[in-house]
Amino acid sequence: MTETLFDGLAVQSLAKCDPAKTGLLWSVFLSPDELLSAVKRLYQAEYFIEDLTAIDAKEGYLLVYHFDHMGHPGRVALRVLIYQEAPELPSIADVFQGAEWHERETTDFYGITFKGNPNPVPLLLMPEMKGHPLQKDDGARASLADLLPTGEIVRTVPGFDLLTPKAESGAATPA
Amino acid sequence: MYSIINSIPTELIHIVIGLVAIMAFVGIHVLVLVYAERKGAGHIQRRPGPFEVGPHGILQPLADAGKLIGKQLLRPDHADPILYWMAPVLAVFPVLLLFVPMPFGPVVTVQEVNLGLLLILAFSGISVLSTLLAGWASNNKFGLLGAARAVSQSVAYEIPLLLTVLCIAFQYGSLNLSTIVEAQGSWPWQWNIVCQPLAFLIFLACAFAETNRAPFDLPEAESELTAGFHTEYSGMGFGMFFMAEYANMVVVSGVCTALFLGGWKGPGIDGVWWFMIKVYALLGLFIWVRWTYPRVRFDQLLNINWKWLLPLATLNLLGTIFFMKIF
Amino acid sequence: MAYEEFGLTEGDFYSRNFQKGMREDTMILNLGPQHPATHGVLRVIVELDGEYVIRAEPVIGYLHRMHEKMAEGRTITQYLPNMGRVDYGHALGWNGALVGAVERLAGFEVPERAEYIRVITTELNRITSHLLWWGAFTLDLGAITPIMYAFDDREQMLDILQMATGSRLTHSSFRFGGVCTDLSDRFIETCKAFVPHMRDRLPMYRGLVTDNVILRKRLEGVGIFDADLCRRYGASGPVVRGSGIDYDVRRAEPYSVYDRFDWKVPVYPAGDSMARYLVRMDEMEQSLNIIEQALASLPAGKIMMPKAPKVTWALPKGESYFATEGARGKVGVHLVSDGGKFPYKIKLRSPCYCNLSAFAEAARGLLLADALAILGSLDLVIPEIDR
Numbered sequence: 001m002t003e004t005l006f007d008g009l010a011v012q013s014l015a016k017c018d019p020a021k022t023g024l025l026w027s028v029f030l031s032p033d034e035l036l037s038a039v040k041r042l043y044q045a046e047y048f049i050e051d052l053t054a055i056d057a058k059e060g061y062l063l064v065y066h067f068d069h070m071g072h073p074g075r076v077a078l079r080v081l082i083y084q085e086a087p088e089l090p091s092i093a094d095v096f097q098g099a100e101w102h103e104r105e106t107t108d109f110y111g112i113t114f115k116g117n118p119n120p121v122p123l124l125l126m127p128e129m130k131g132h133p134l135q136k137d138d139g140a141r142a143s144l145a146d147l148l149p150t151g152e153i154v155r156t157v158p159g160f161d162l163l164t165p166k167a168e169s170g171a172a173t174p175a
Numbered sequence: 176m177y178s179i180i181n182s183i184p185t186e187l188i189h190i191v192i193g194l195v196a197i198m199a200f201v202g203i204h205v206l207v208l209v210y211a212e213r214k215g216a217g218h219i220q221r222r223p224g225p226f227e228v229g230p231h232g233i234l235q236p237l238a239d240a241g242k243l244i245g246k247q248l249l250r251p252d253h254a255d256p257i258l259y260w261m262a263p264v265l266a267v268f269p270v271l272l273l274f275v276p277m278p279f280g281p282v283v284t285v286q287e288v289n290l291g292l293l294l295i296l297a298f299s300g301i302s303v304l305s306t307l308l309a310g311w312a313s314n315n316k317f318g319l320l321g322a323a324r325a326v327s328q329s330v331a332y333e334i335p336l337l338l339t340v341l342c343i344a345f346q347y348g349s350l351n352l353s354t355i356v357e358a359q360g361s362w363p364w365q366w367n368i369v370c371q372p373l374a375f376l377i378f379l380a381c382a383f384a385e386t387n388r389a390p391f392d393l394p395e396a397e398s399e400l401t402a403g404f405h406t407e408y409s410g411m412g413f414g415m416f417f418m419a420e421y422a423n424m425v426v427v428s429g430v431c432t433a434l435f436l437g438g439w440k441g442p443g444i445d446g447v448w449w450f451m452i453k454v455y456a457l458l459g460l461f462i463w464v465r466w467t468y469p470r471v472r473f474d475q476l477l478n479i480n481w482k483w484l485l486p487l488a489t490l491n492l493l494g495t496i497f498f499m500k501i502f
Numbered sequence: 503m504a505y506e507e508f509g510l511t512e513g514d515f516y517s518r519n520f521q522k523g524m525r526e527d528t529m530i531l532n533l534g535p536q537h538p539a540t541h542g543v544l545r546v547i548v549e550l551d552g553e554y555v556i557r558a559e560p561v562i563g564y565l566h567r568m569h570e571k572m573a574e575g576r577t578i579t580q581y582l583p584n585m586g587r588v589d590y591g592h593a594l595g596w597n598g599a600l601v602g603a604v605e606r607l608a609g610f611e612v613p614e615r616a617e618y619i620r621v622i623t624t625e626l627n628r629i630t631s632h633l634l635w636w637g638a639f640t641l642d643l644g645a646i647t648p649i650m651y652a653f654d655d656r657e658q659m660l661d662i663l664q665m666a667t668g669s670r671l672t673h674s675s676f677r678f679g680g681v682c683t684d685l686s687d688r689f690i691e692t693c694k695a696f697v698p699h700m701r702d703r704l705p706m707y708r709g710l711v712t713d714n715v716i717l718r719k720r721l722e723g724v725g726i727f728d729a730d731l732c733r734r735y736g737a738s739g740p741v742v743r744g745s746g747i748d749y750d751v752r753r754a755e756p757y758s759v760y761d762r763f764d765w766k767v768p769v770y771p772a773g774d775s776m777a778r779y780l781v782r783m784d785e786m787e788q789s790l791n792i793i794e795q796a797l798a799s800l801p802a803g804k805i806m807m808p809k810a811p812k813v814t815w816a817l818p819k820g821e822s823y824f825a826t827e828g829a830r831g832k833v834g835v836h837l838v839s840d841g842g843k844f845p846y847k848i849k850l851r852s853p854c855y856c857n858l859s860a861f862a863e864a865a866r867g868l869l870l871a872d873a874l875a876i877l878g879s880l881d882l883v884i885p886e887i888d889r
Contacts, residue, residue, distance in 0.1 A: 019755075023606060023823030048733035049856075050825075053849040055838055066823065066836070066851075070733070070742065070749040075823060098735035101859045109570070121508060124563040124888060127515040128505075133571050134847075142840035148821050220650035316531050320553065320870075389644060390716055399871050401538060469716045470644025472871045473553060 005041055009034055012160050015151035025074035027151050029162065032089040035080050039092045042067050047076065052102035054110045056136045058143040059162065060084055061112055065092070081162065082112070091116040109134040190275070190286055197274040205421045206236040208458060215462040246410030251314055254407065258312035263408065263415035266305035269298045270422040277429050278353040280439045280447035292340055292350040295430060296333075299385065302423060303329040306394060309416070310404035321403025324473060325394035328384055331480045336381035338488035339374040342495045343367060343434050352430070356438030361445065366437040373491050375435045377484050382427040384476070386420060389465040393473055428457035516561045520547045528556060531870075535564045539642050539874045542884035548865075548873065555873050558865045560858055565888040573848040578604055579678065579813045581845070586672035588850065589886040591631035594624040594667070595828030597676040602757055603824035603835040604678050607817060615803040616680040617759045622693070622796045623666050625789040627673065629700070630659045631829035632782045635881040639779070640711060642878035643720055648711050655703060662696060665689040678815075680806035690797060697794050704787055712783060721776035725864050725876035728773055735860035738853050739831025740785065741880060743769050744777035751827035763795045775879035782881070816843050830854050830881050854880070854887045
C-alpha cells in the first residue's frame with residue numbers, strides 16, 4: 001500500500017528495508033519542497049507520527065520523520081537533507097499537530113528552523129541558553145553513506161548518490 | 176468592690192463563664208478530633224496512623240498544635256494585611272458563639288435561647304465571609320478560585336439546609352433547640368429521624384458541603400487548587416482555619432443530633448453522654464466518608480444542590496405543612 | 503537570547519509569551535512546576551474564564567537531563583543504565599527498547615530463557631507502574647485511600663522484582679544478548695504465589711473504586727481523544743486503546759516471545775478518561791496472564807548469549823529502530839552508529855511526550871478539575887517526558 005503512496009511525488013529515493021534488521025519498512029528521501037505533500041498523503045492514509053529527529057552528518061542535517069500505521073504496522077521514514085549553512089525547512093505541525101513539540105525539540109538541539117511552527121519557543125532547553133547541544137564539530141561528522149543502510153531501492157532519481165560510499169569526503173549535492 | 180461585682184448582671188457572668196467553657200470544650204475536641212481523624216484515616220488505609228508520640232500516638236495532636244504555634248506567620252507581598260489577618264480570626268470566633276444555644280444535656284446548656292436555631296444559622300453564615308476574605312486578601316489566584324467556590328457552595332447549600340430545619344421548627348412550633356429535644360422520646364423510633372428521614376438525609380448532605388468536607392471539599396480541593404482559600408496561610412493562620420473546620424463539624428453534628436437524633440435522650444438514663452455519643456457517631460461518619468470517596472466536580476456539586484436537594488427539601492417542607500394542617 | 507527574539511524584555515519567559523494572545527476578561531493560572539496534581543515538575547499554564555480552560559500550554563524541560571547527548575560520550579554498554587532513569591515507572595520497557603535496538607543492529611540471538619525472563623520482569627514492572635498510576639490518579643480525583651492499597655501490592659511486587667533485577671525502581675537488568683541474573687527458585691515460587699493474590703485484589707479495586715458513582719461521573723465523557731486526534735499527535739499505549747484503536751506494539755510489531763502467550767489487548771471505544779482508566783485496569787490482569795504462562799513454560803538454558811559484548815564493545819555501523827510497549831505507550835529507540843567507540847546518535851521516543859502534547863487541544867473548553875483529570879488519565883511520568 002505504501003508503495004503506491006508516494007506515486008506522483010518527486011521522491012529522490014524510495015527504498016524498501018527489512019524490518020527485522022532496521023525496524024523500518026520504507027525509507028524515503030525527499031526534498032524540503034516535497035515534504036508537506038508527502039506528509040499530507042501519510043495523514044490521509046491514517047498514519048500517525050512517531051517522532052522526528054535530525055542526524056548531523058557531513059552532507060548536512062538529515063531530518064528523519066518516523067511514521068507508523070496502527071492498522072497495518074510498518075514504519076515509514078521520511079528523510080530530508082538540509083544544509084548546515086541554511087538550516088530551514090517547512091513545519092508539518094499543520095498536518096500533524098504533534099510534530100510541533102518534536103520540531104521545537106529539534107530546534108533546541110540542532111538549531112534548525114521550522115517555518116510555520118505555531119509556537120516556536122524553546123521546549124526542553126531554557127530560553128536563556130545559547131548553542132545547540134547535539135550539533136557535532138566538523139571533525140566529528142560522519143558521512144551519511146557510513147551511517148544509513150541503503151535497503152532495496154525501488155526507485156530513485158538519477159544522480160542521487162547520498163548513500164553511495166565515496167572515497168573522499170566533501171559535501172554531496174542532493175539531487 | 177462587692178457592689179461593682181454585684182452590679183454586673185448575672186446573665187453576663189453566666190455567658191462569660193459559658194464562653195470560656197466553650198473555648199476549652201472546642202480546644203479539647205479539636206485535639207480529640209484530629210487524633211480521631213488521623214487514626215481513622217490510618218485504619219481505613221490499613222496503617223497504624225500516628226504511633227510515635229505517646230502511647231499509640233495519643234499526644235500527636237498536641238505535638239501538631241505545638242508545631243503550628245511555633246511556626247512563623249507569613250504574609251505574601253501585596254496582600255491586604257488587615258483583611259488577611261482578620262479572616263482566620265473571623266473563622267474561629269463565630270463558631271464559638273454557635274455553641275451557646277447547643278443543648279448538651281437537660282441542664283447543660285450555656286444559655287437557652289428561644290431563637291437558638293436562628294442564631295446558629297445566622298452565625299454559621301459568617302464562616303463564608305472568613306473564607307471569602309482569606310481567599311481574596313491573600314492575593315493568590317488559587318485562593319481566589321477557592322474563595323469563589325466557597326461562596327457559591329455555601330450560599331447554595333444553605334438554602335436546603337434552612338428548609339429542612341424549617342420542617343422541624345414547624346413541627347414543634349419552636350426554634351428553641353432544647354424544646355425540640357424535649358419533645359422527642361427516649362427510644363430511637365421516637366426521634367425525628369423516623370418521621371423526617373428525607374430531611375435528615377438532606378441535612379446531612381448539606382452539612383458535608385457547609386463544613387467543606389470531602390467529597391464536597393472543593394474550596395480547598397488539594398489536587399486542583401493546592402489548598403484553595405488557605406493556600407498562603409502558615410502556622411496558626413492555617414491552624415485557626417483548621418480549628419474552625421473541626422469546630423464547625425462539631426456544631427453541625429450537634430445540631431443534627433438535637434434536631435433528628437433525640438439530643439441528650441436515649442434508652443436508659445438521659446444525659447450529656449447520649450448527646451456526645453451521637454455527636455461522635457456523626458463525626459465518625461464525616462471521617463469515614465472523607466477517606467473513602469473521591470471529590471465531586473464543581474458543576475456537579477451545584478447540580479446536586481439546585482436540581483435535587485433544593486426541590487426535595489421544598490417538597491418535604493410542603494409535605495410537612497400539609498400533614499400538620501390535616502392532623 | 504530568546505527574550506528579544508520573541509519580543510519580551512523581562513519576567514518569566516513562558517508566562518509572558520503565553521500572555522500575548524490573552525483575552526481581557528480572563529485570568530492566567532500557573533499550575534506547577536510544584537503543584538499536587540502535576541506529579542513532579544510539569545508546569546501547565548492555563549488561561550481561565552471562571553473555571554473554564556480557554557487555552558493551556560504545558561511547559562516542560564524542568565527535569566531535562568539530555569540523555570541523548572549523554573549517549574554521545576559513552577559506550578553503549580555504559581549508556582544502558584541510563585534507561586532505568588528515563589522512566590522510573592516502567593524502567594524495563596526502556597531497557598527492552600535499547601537492548602532490542604542494539605541486538606537488531608548487531609544481529610544478536612538472545613537465548614530463549616533470557617527472553618522469558620525479560621517478559622516476566624517487564625510485565626511485573628508494568629503492573630507496578632499501573633498501580634502507581636492508579637494510586638496517584640485517584641489521589642488527583644480526591645480519593646486519598648486507594649494509593650495506600652496500591653502501594654501495598656506494589657511493595658510486594660518490588661520485593662519480587664528486586665530478586666530478579668537487583669533494584670526496586672531504576673531497574674537495568676537487561677544486557678545486550680541476555681539478562682544479568684537468572685531467576686532464583688525463590689523468585690519463581692514467590693511470583694507464582696503472588697499472581698493469584700493480585701488477581702484476587704483486582705475485583706476488590708473494581709468494587710471499591712472503579713464502580714464508585716462519583717469516580718464514574720468525574721471520568722465518563724471527560725477529555726475525549728478520538729482516533730484522529732491520537733494519530734495527529736502520535737499518542738500511543740492505553741490512550742489509543744481507550745479510543746477504540748486496537749494497537750499494542752507487543753502485537754503490532756511482535757518482539758521477544760510475546761506471540762507465544764495467550765492474552766488479550768483491552769480496547770475501549772469511548773475515548774474518555776474512563777476508557778483509559780479501564781484499559782489500564784484490564785491490562786494489569788492481562789499482564790498477570792502473561793506472567794503466569796511464562797512462568798509455567800520457562801525453558802531451561804543459558805541467560806546470556808555466548809561472547810556477549812564487553813563494556814568497550816563498539817556498535818557496528820548502521821541504523822536501527824526498535825519499539826516496545828511501555829506502560830505508557832510506544833517506547834522507541836532510534837540508534838545510528840558510524841562504527842566508532844560511542845554511538846553516533848540516539849533518539850529516544852517517549853510515549854508520554856506525545857500523549858501530553860495532545861493535552862492542550864483536549865483540555866480546551868473544559869473545567870479546571872476536568873483538565874487535571876485528563877492530565878492524570880494520561881499517566882504522566884515527567885522524567886520520561888523531559889528525558
